[in-house]
Amino acid sequence: MKKRENNIRPKLDTIILKTATNYLLPLLIMFSLFVLIRGHYLSGGGFVGGLIASIAFVLHSFAYNTKRTISLFRFRPLYLIPMGLSLSLFSGLLPFLISKPFMTSIWFLDSVAVIGAFGSALLFDLGVYLVVIGVVLTIIFTISENV
Amino acid sequence: MTTNFILAPIIVHFITAIILLCFWKKVLAQKIISVIGNSIAFILCVKLFELTLTNDYLVLQTGNWKAPFGITFISDTLSAIMVLLTGIVSLAVGIYSTSALNVSRIRFGYFFTFHLLIMGLLGAFLTGDIFNLYVWFEVVIISSFILMTVGGKKMQMEGAIKYVTMNILASSIFLTAIGILYGITGSLNIADIALKIQEVENKGLVTVTSLLFFVGFGIKSAIFPLYFWLPSSYHTTPSAIAAIFGGLLTKMGVYAMIRVFTIIFVPDNFTTILFIVIAVLTMLTGALGTLNKKNIRRILSYLIVCHIGYLIAGVGLYTELAFTAIIFYLIHDVIVKSNMFMITGVIVKIRESVDMTRLGSLLKDYPKFSMLAALVFLSLVGIPPLSGFWPKILLLKESFVQGNYVLLLTLILASFVTLFVIIRMWIEIFWKESPKPLTEEMDHFAPMPKSGKFALIAPIVFLTVVSLFIGFGANSIFKISEKAAYELKHKEIYIDAVMKTNT
Numbered sequence: 001m002k003k004r005e006n007n008i009r010p011k012l013d014t015i016i017l018k019t020a021t022n023y024l025l026p027l028l029i030m031f032s033l034f035v036l037i038r039g040h041y042l043s044g045g046g047f048v049g050g051l052i053a054s055i056a057f058v059l060h061s062f063a064y065n066t067k068r069t070i071s072l073f074r075f076r077p078l079y080l081i082p083m084g085l086s087l088s089l090f091s092g093l094l095p096f097l098i099s100k101p102f103m104t105s106i107w108f109l110d111s112v113a114v115i116g117a118f119g120s121a122l123l124f125d126l127g128v129y130l131v132v133i134g135v136v137l138t139i140i141f142t143i144s145e146n147v
Numbered sequence: 148m149t150t151n152f153i154l155a156p157i158i159v160h161f162i163t164a165i166i167l168l169c170f171w172k173k174v175l176a177q178k179i180i181s182v183i184g185n186s187i188a189f190i191l192c193v194k195l196f197e198l199t200l201t202n203d204y205l206v207l208q209t210g211n212w213k214a215p216f217g218i219t220f221i222s223d224t225l226s227a228i229m230v231l232l233t234g235i236v237s238l239a240v241g242i243y244s245t246s247a248l249n250v251s252r253i254r255f256g257y258f259f260t261f262h263l264l265i266m267g268l269l270g271a272f273l274t275g276d277i278f279n280l281y282v283w284f285e286v287v288i289i290s291s292f293i294l295m296t297v298g299g300k301k302m303q304m305e306g307a308i309k310y311v312t313m314n315i316l317a318s319s320i321f322l323t324a325i326g327i328l329y330g331i332t333g334s335l336n337i338a339d340i341a342l343k344i345q346e347v348e349n350k351g352l353v354t355v356t357s358l359l360f361f362v363g364f365g366i367k368s369a370i371f372p373l374y375f376w377l378p379s380s381y382h383t384t385p386s387a388i389a390a391i392f393g394g395l396l397t398k399m400g401v402y403a404m405i406r407v408f409t410i411i412f413v414p415d416n417f418t419t420i421l422f423i424v425i426a427v428l429t430m431l432t433g434a435l436g437t438l439n440k441k442n443i444r445r446i447l448s449y450l451i452v453c454h455i456g457y458l459i460a461g462v463g464l465y466t467e468l469a470f471t472a473i474i475f476y477l478i479h480d481v482i483v484k485s486n487m488f489m490i491t492g493v494i495v496k497i498r499e500s501v502d503m504t505r506l507g508s509l510l511k512d513y514p515k516f517s518m519l520a521a522l523v524f525l526s527l528v529g530i531p532p533l534s535g536f537w538p539k540i541l542l543l544k545e546s547f548v549q550g551n552y553v554l555l556l557t558l559i560l561a562s563f564v565t566l567f568v569i570i571r572m573w574i575e576i577f578w579k580e581s582p583k584p585l586t587e588e589m590d591h592f593a594p595m596p597k598s599g600k601f602a603l604i605a606p607i608v609f610l611t612v613v614s615l616f617i618g619f620g621a622n623s624i625f626k627i628s629e630k631a632a633y634e635l636k637h638k639e640i641y642i643d644a645v646m647k648t649n650t
Contacts, residue, residue: 052583069594078168078171079168079169082165082166082168082169085161085164085168086162086165087164089158089162089165090163093158095211096151099151099208099209100211101151101207101208101209102151102154102207102209102210103208103209104210104211105210105212
């Protein structure tokens, strides 16, 4: 029994998983964006969306290896954290321009195609989305590099 | 007055933390950015303090939601005092850490975590929402866990486990108390709860909830039966981190306790007696704990516990003058305790030890530094006219007027023990001949570059000047404390400020 468990790892390294991942990765990321946008009134949002997106990358690193997944990024996923944080902070600071209190949500008049009405709350959620991806990937890559 | 400015120091610390993340592992850049961020935040803290004093109240309803529904930020005199103290101490410790900490700690995100910690403290002092207070507490605690464990020596881990366990327990009790309070009143806004809790018929339940808050904040501020995590964890961290922990973290618990027990709850007879009893026991155990210790940092940790007793005693007396005394004491204590821990850091640099029996002849080798340390030591004891004297005399007077002679005796006893311990520390560390021969290699301070020495000594001088100002300008500090105490005792001002400023 134990021997078979040990054999699972090389067996994961199959052509089926690799091919499936090539299609699943963009699908999962699109789904995560869908969850992110739908989160304003329905269940979903930045946190869940971010988790789904990072699962997509984790799946990729299972099918290939961690190095290849990192090479998908132009920069280290660690830098997604400050980007996301500043985006969220920016959405909070935006109402200062029209002298409203911090974090007042602003709705832009024209609605955008596909997304619909667009407000500063979406920027906040997008920030959360990036932070979650950054944190999860940094943790997982750090652990897998050390193993 | 409604203004976005109230959030300025918090946002500056947050931005600094974000920028620091972009410079991960670049030590020099981290130091420079941190000092700049701290300086800007310090200026903003001073400005916020001024604005609050001139306008009485600054209020902000975030997200433009009206008072009981959104999260309120409010700065009254007490909050402004705490914000100013945080600004002063964070600037001093921020500069101090650039030189005192070893490079590996800075590389693994010390400054990033430090700024998040300060942000959490500022948020906790400024928020007017009880659940938001809990969130800020969590920000502070998680940052402090990281600061405590980064470096990862065995002794440090042992201290950190006790610290983490007790603080998680405290948080869960605090959260439970919030849950019950929400169940009773249906609100989380502190001012709104204060209005609604007066109409609650089941007074017993209110008292029980208030005691849950007391236990939760009590663990965080290290009161009598729940204090043991503090002396067994604070001495394991580097001095710069201990300075922030010892100066501000325990005081955050006391601040929350003062806030909750003036605005939300009005303690009944039983609760005030409980406060006094616990204060007496805290002072006694803290004072006795210092007597048989040889490690300077351990002694300081027990002194923190002992002096928390003073603050709790003031809450127990529950008169306006008592509140004036403890707010004054809080101002003095935050500055002096942080300074004491920074001084021990310099002593470690000079002699490689914090064990009193192995130290000595510092006065001969470093006369100027020793005199500086003496000033701080005597401020802590409260030799007139230094800063510790005035709040103690006020507290003694008030407990005499109230006829609480047991408390009076304990206060005097605790002061004498503090005096004894401080004098003994002074003699052992600075005066006596060093028991072992001193060698050049032991002294890590003398070979440091000028800038490094400056970064170590300047913050200590800065905080000493502040505590001298507290001592000699006692009149102005007294007036500010009196104003804060007046506001605490007349909670309708606070409630009106929150409920009526709906933009």
